Amino acid sequence: MTDEPVKTLKPGALLAAMRQKNPLVQNITNFVAMNISANVMLAAGASPAMVHCPEEAGEFATIAAALTVNIGTISPDFFDGMKMAATAANAAGKPWVLDPVAHFATAYRRAAVAELLALKPTVIRGNASEIISLAGEHAMGQGVDSGDSVASAEAAARALAIRQGCVVAVTGERDFVTDGDRAVHVLGGSKMMPRVTALGCSLTCIVGAYVATVPDEPFEATVGALALFAAAGDLAGRDAFGPGSFAVRFLDFLADVTPDAVDAVARVVPA
Amino acid sequence: MTDEPVKTLKPGALLAAMRQKNPLVQNITNFVAMNISANVMLAAGASPAMVHCPEEAGEFATIAAALTVNIGTISPDFFDGMKMAATAANAAGKPWVLDPVAHFATAYRRAAVAELLALKPTVIRGNASEIISLAGEHAMGQGVDSGDSVASAEAAARALAIRQGCVVAVTGERDFVTDGDRAVHVLGGSKMMPRVTALGCSLTCIVGAYVATVPDEPFEATVGALALFAAAGDLAGRDAFGPGSFAVRFLDFLADVTPDAVDAVARVVPA
């Protein structure tokens, strides 16, 4: 754990680099998230491609700069595509991000996420219940929403990061990111965010865009992606009347927010 | 038929109870509706989960407080998941809601809806053409939009409710709800609503949230869900410039509307 992670991490500079690269990211995500995730990526400055079927998912993973996998509405065909894409990404040295949506809910989902973990994601992003349960502890979540606080998931996140050799991000009212060694909190956002569906799934895709930009720095990339969401969420929430207008403003601010504004609005502090 | 259903039904109180419970509802719905249905549920105060594949749909139905099934973009895999989830919901004593989208359009869809009806939905919600055709009469609908008026579907709705032993809701310019004995109209909403896709599908999910809240009172629950839509739709339509801004405001008002405002704006009258 560094003493002053704020100064060594550059979320604003990473946003500028991501927009400059405009990375092509393959997202195998759920049906709820497909449209909003693509809109979030286009607004922020990335290039999304939703390519999932086993006939082409692996081939496409060698073209894209990064891959994201989200099990929200998993089925056998999608699962096959996920495994082929993750395997191909690994073979090609491309980073990939796992979003283990409600993986504890059913036997099928638990088995699927175990196979995906064995394929060594570069980053895992989930809510507190998902991360606690992935680490092998008992979580309170039932459906897709977390029943646990981020604070209660921090030890599990560190253990999971060390066990998997990856970066783990727990998002919620106060985000936590760790690579098992370093750890920070990312503060910002809006109380409206849990009232808009699939923003967490969309954030997973944005983590993909950032790790595509600096593939050798997945911890910094993940913090940068979360800082972008924290800043745009904070700005969007200031005048939103409800979740509908918040979602519209959030997309506007993902496009409008400058690197300097990200650094000014989002706060990255030692954990 | 009660003389004064307005006084015995409490849409505002049911909204408060639904928000208090924040019920986990499993929705097996169509690809068009997945995102907006989840946003509608989160805005209103419910907890949606889209879980459809045969490998887990039945198991998840025992966890969720209610199930909704919508055949809008049905395919064999989804159909298998629907049947397994409905069967599991019945076995677990959980209520479930059927949305028979355009079931009269093709032979495949007619056969599917016949199998689903045999699994005894607690509530059926459809447009006038769908309900007329489900009751075995000749409807004017072609695609997903109704070619018939709600008024012309009321007798069919009563017959269907009696035959199935369920609640039937016909929604449109003037909603009609019956359990075969009682019957009411729910008035409100906005002319903009048919110009936004999948609001009817989203209402089916909200009916699921209400029957999850008061599973022994499916008639009252259905009326309550329709009253919420009528109130939020009326409020959202007052200043909307077009269907885009209406949809945004509708989500805002689903979150903002109070129980008292539901009772003040939506009108539930004897049919």
Add this chain to the structure above:
Amino acid sequence: MTDEPVKTLKPGALLAAMRQKNPLVQNITNFVAMNISANVMLAAGASPAMVHCPEEAGEFATIAAALTVNIGTISPDFFDGMKMAATAANAAGKPWVLDPVAHFATAYRRAAVAELLALKPTVIRGNASEIISLAGEHAMGQGVDSGDSVASAEAAARALAIRQGCVVAVTGERDFVTDGDRAVHVLGGSKMMPRVTALGCSLTCIVGAYVATVPDEPFEATVGALALFAAAGDLAGRDAFGPGSFAVRFLDFLADVTPDAVDAVARVVPA
């Protein structure tokens, strides 16, 4: 090439005719586009139906007035449905529109689009990279976004239109439409449009609504559909703060724009 295509084409009158007919259009599109495409069609005045599975796609194509096929998130089941629907549309004399999203990206996609081309679409709508590559030339595109300018695709579009005997539309910063003989540019729109996902896919569905309205005039229909998007995009972009608010305003103006406003705002000029 006519001398003054502007006077022989009537985008405003075609909009009025399309709204009058309110055509039922079957769309087999991708998961990202399903919701926004349906909203675009409802706002503009058409009646969308998303029906894709092999068990019913062919039967439904005989009911609908036109078909659109989009390979954005293609998989074997969807591909079977596309072929059955296109075959049935041909047999019934119904026009159909192909959107060959990123068809050059993988071997599976290349093979699929070759089979679809053999089924003789009435109109092909794509971005510059897609059309260049369909014509057999070398394109710069990688993912779903074009790496080529519309101007660089015009010769390829003409060659493709002649080879296929169909209308080809290349959309981008300056749209180009040709039937191999006639050719026009359609000007308008907004710089925001590429920042909102699936607007091109939605335009393909609107082309379907226009060819359903005047099936014997696919060139005029395609120009009319593009002119509607150009006009509504221009109007929506004038006060939009970002891609979120642009998308909302775009739907509003698709519903609000009059035939006269389409003719006044969109410019159709000889190419």
